[in-house]
Amino acid sequence: MKIGISNLKGGVGKTTISQNLAVGLAHIGYKVCIVDTDRNQNSIAWVGERDNDLPNILAVGITDPKALNKMIDQLDADHDFIIIDGTPSLGEMTTRVILASDLLLIPILPSGHDIRSMQLFFERYEQAKEFKEDIPAYFFINQYSENIKLHQSTKELLGDFGIGMLETKFNRRVAYAETSITGQGVYEYNDEKAKAEVVSLTKEVLEIASQLGFL
Template identity: 35%
Template sequence: MIIGVLNQKGGVGKTTLSVNIAAFLAQEGSRVLLIDADPQGSCLDWAATRKDEPLFSVVGLPRASIHKELGQIGAGYDHIIIDGPPRVTDLARSAIMASDLVLIPVQPSPYDIWAADEVVQLIQEAIVYKSDMKCAFVVNRKIANTAIGRDVREALAAFPVPILEATVTQRVIYAEAAALGKAVFEIDAAGPAASEVSALVAELMEFTK
């Protein structure tokens, strides 16, 4: 399966989700490729920081030809995660066209909700050519026990895109793990962050059946 993690707004946690989804799938025994399609190269930086053996392969491909090159680059992998660019560009369109599922992370902020409209429009354009492609919102960096954390689902319901039940809470461990080039389950396998990622991956796998 090819999962594109995209939102035209920067700072929504695309790279954090991409790395941890890829790591969890790899931990379960899958052969995983993470494609860094963001010109900033954050996934490549994460991989370069890591001191331990790699959990999965990471390649940089910030080109608007991802959907054409993926057949060759992705050969032999069970799952491919694409960390998309933070702007609506030909590169974003190519990442969407390459994906079986587009995951749209949205923070519980009015700005993020307003910005979601552009990536939804891109996906709708792509579905014309790739009718079996799926997409879903995931609430990321949710702040526990706040009204805006609860209200974001109501705001997203206005879009013609499903909202995953699994959410990811804002936690320091995500930044701590990233600084070490690790996934959250490598820092605290039994902690709430690892449980959140596990639930998200399980729902993604079920969603694409």
């Protein structure tokens, strides 16, 4: 199954979610690969830092949008999950990622600015749906704050897009930033609350995968 993590907005957590979902799935025993489509190749560097005794995750870098499909088809043969870490670049890649995904997760930060700037991404998503009707997609709130008012307005603004929202959220936690350097997922780190968030995300994604007929 191919899961795209995409948003044209930079710094919303595409890479953080890709890596932590990959770790969550790998600890269950699935064979997981991250396809890194961003020029900065963060996920490639992160895999390079992983200890040998942690579950293996392959990372493959690709920046030519025209080569994406072929690469993914090759990887699909011997992986249970391919997680596509998206790029904020305005080029063709984001449309390709959307079209290549069996499930799309769209990380967003709970701020009005970020949500309004979703329009550009949403236009891509709608264009892609002209080629492929059914592209299941969910928003994923990252760097969540307990501020209920903010959360309510986030929900209202997002409601306009007609896309569902995962129940799991990642709070803002040092663990996510730390592990981006150490090659770990927070599942492999000493923050139980962060770990619980990743367990919940993994479970929710597997439920959706099952509903969509992939498991």
